[in-house]
Amino acid sequence: MEKRIFSGIQPSGRLHLGNYLGAMKNWIPLQDKYRCIFGIVDYHAMTVTYTPKEMEKRILDAAVNYIACGLDPEKTILMIQSLVPEHTELAWIFNTLVSVPRLSRIPTYKEKIQQHPENVNMGLLDYPVLMAADILIYKSFAVPVGEDQLPHLEIAREIARKFNTSYGKTFPEPQSITEEKGMRVFGLDGVNRMSKTLDNCIYLDDTKEDVEKKLATAVTDTARKRRTDPGNPDVCNIFNYHKLFSSKNELSEVTEGCRTAKIGCLDCKRILADNMNRELDPIRKRQKELWKKTDEVKKILIDGSEKASEIAKETMREVRTKVGIGLRKKS
Numbered sequence: 001m002e003k004r005i006f007s008g009i010q011p012s013g014r015l016h017l018g019n020y021l022g023a024m025k026n027w028i029p030l031q032d033k034y035r036c037i038f039g040i041v042d043y044h045a046m047t048v049t050y051t052p053k054e055m056e057k058r059i060l061d062a063a064v065n066y067i068a069c070g071l072d073p074e075k076t077i078l079m080i081q082s083l084v085p086e087h088t089e090l091a092w093i094f095n096t097l098v099s100v101p102r103l104s105r106i107p108t109y110k111e112k113i114q115q116h117p118e119n120v121n122m123g124l125l126d127y128p129v130l131m132a133a134d135i136l137i138y139k140s141f142a143v144p145v146g147e148d149q150l151p152h153l154e155i156a157r158e159i160a161r162k163f164n165t166s167y168g169k170t171f172p173e174p175q176s177i178t179e180e181k182g183m184r185v186f187g188l189d190g191v192n193r194m195s196k197t198l199d200n201c202i203y204l205d206d207t208k209e210d211v212e213k214k215l216a217t218a219v220t221d222t223a224r225k226r227r228t229d230p231g232n233p234d235v236c237n238i239f240n241y242h243k244l245f246s247s248k249n250e251l252s253e254v255t256e257g258c259r260t261a262k263i264g265c266l267d268c269k270r271i272l273a274d275n276m277n278r279e280l281d282p283i284r285k286r287q288k289e290l291w292k293k294t295d296e297v298k299k300i301l302i303d304g305s306e307k308a309s310e311i312a313k314e315t316m317r318e319v320r321t322k323v324g325i326g327l328r329k330k331s
Contacts, residue, residue, distance in 0.1 A: 004311075005030060005177065006140040008039030008081065011058035012048070015065045016201035018185040018194030020283075021244055022146045028070040030144060030177070036076035037138050037308055038066060040301070043081050043088065043130060047123035048116060063297050065204055068286035073300045081134065083305035086312035091126070091133035093323060097162045098129060098155065106151050115197065132156035136171045137312045144177040148193070167322040185244075190219035190237035204280065205287055211280070212273045220265045221258075231258040231265070238268055245275040 007027065009019055030036055040062045042055065059080060066078055081087055103109065103125050112127075113120045123130075131152050135143055136159070145153055153176055160171035186193060187200025194201045202214055220238050224231040233239035233255050242254055250271060257263035290297055320326035 002035045003033075003142075004035045004037060004138050004140050005142050005144065006037045006039065006135050006138050007144050008041040008044075008134060009062055009066075010045040011040050011042050011055065011062045012045050012050070013058060013196050014061060014201075014203045014205060016194050016196070016203045018187070018201065019065075020069060020204055021185045023144070024066065024069045024071065026144055026177075031072060031075040034142075037079065037140075037311075038071060038076060039079050039081050039134060039308075040066075041081040041131075041134060044123075044127060047112075047121060047127060049119055059301070060294055060297060063301055064287055064290045065283075067290055067297070067300070068283045069204070073304065077304045077307050078300055079305040079308040080301050083302070084137075084309045084312050086137055086309070086316045087130065087133050089316060090137050090312075090319065091130040093319065094129050094132055094136075094159050094163070095126065097159050097166070100125070102158075103128060103155070106155070108148060108151065128152040128155040129159070132159045135174050136160055137315050138308070139172055139315060140174050141172045142175045142177045146178075150176060170318060170322060186237050186240065188214055188218040188237075202276070204283055206280075207284075208277045208281075211277055212270075215269045215273050215276075216266065218269065220268070224265065227264040228261050230261045233258045238265070238272060241272055241276070242268075245272060245279060247275075250275070 007023065009015070009023060015024075027036065027038060040059050042059060045055070045058070063078065067073065071078060106128055109125060109127070112124045116124070128151075132155055135153075135156050143153055143156075153174065157173040160173045164170055187195060187198060188202070189198070189200045192198050192200060202211055206214070215238070218238060221231045221233070221236040223229075223235075233242075236258070239254065239258070242251055246254065254263070254268055254271065258268060
């Protein structure tokens with residue numbers, strides 16, 4: 001069987017550097033190694049308050065960014081979760097294999113109920129089960145994930161193991177594909193991960209000027225009070241961005257300049273802004289082109305969802321037989 005991987009992003013609004021560095025940029029080289037299925041997981045996005053009329057725009061925004069960042073519909077399957085109903089059917093079956101106490105101990109669930117105390121819904125608790133179904137419906141052998149998603153992936157492995165023990169070998173226990181570079185990207189505050197809610201993001205469609213303005217006010221080494229004070233790049237969030245966008249020579253120059261106070265924080269940020277914009281420029285250009293061809297983008301998603309559905313239906317036929325449900329005519 002071909003080696004498949006699955007991953008997805010919620011259509012929860014404009015995508016930012018955290019999404020790009022922590023996910024999409026790492027997905028691009030995988031297209032030439034595996035059968036990749038990358039989803040826009042809209043059911044997951046329903047766990048927080050949203051406006052229904054905005055959802056289609058958000059789905060298109062995610063798709064535009066997928067393609068603009070380098071995901072190739074000729075190489076990989078780009079799909080929408082809600083167009084493949086087998087995801088939620090399998091999630092229901094998986095719900096019978098995992099306990100409520102186990103799900104309530106997951107760190108991301110605890111974070112979510114703190115962030116949204118007014119909307120602690122069942123979807124937040126059940127999120128990892130649907131995520132397990134997203135992965136296992138395609139019998140994915142591995143998943144590209146960030147550190148914060150590793151507890152969810154462990155749930156997927158546990159569910160696969162429990163299903164295989166209870167009903168016979170069916171699912172692989174998916175492993176993680178992680179990249180040391182870019183898997184944990186802090187926001188401009190230097191404390192929290194990039195988040196639309198916390199307004200500490202650089203968005204993929206921010207203009208060159210937007211990027212420069214946001215970096216100008218971003219947190220650096222808080223112990224460096226004056227331009228003439230030496231700094232410590234090891235504790236500076238801006239230097240962490242340099243590691244992702246700047247060359248080795250520039251890293252050496254910035255490190256030496258910071259420690260000796262030869263360059264100030266604004267100088268350091270200008271160098272970073274130039275390098276960051278150099279990488280984002282072709283993405284922004286491609287975004288503008290794709291927004292003029294939304295019918296083509298929609299067709300890519302619909303066609304991809306149909307391809308994904310073929311795989312998912314085959315898995316569910318096997319699952320229904322093994323768990324003893326779904327009467328069928330004799331052939």
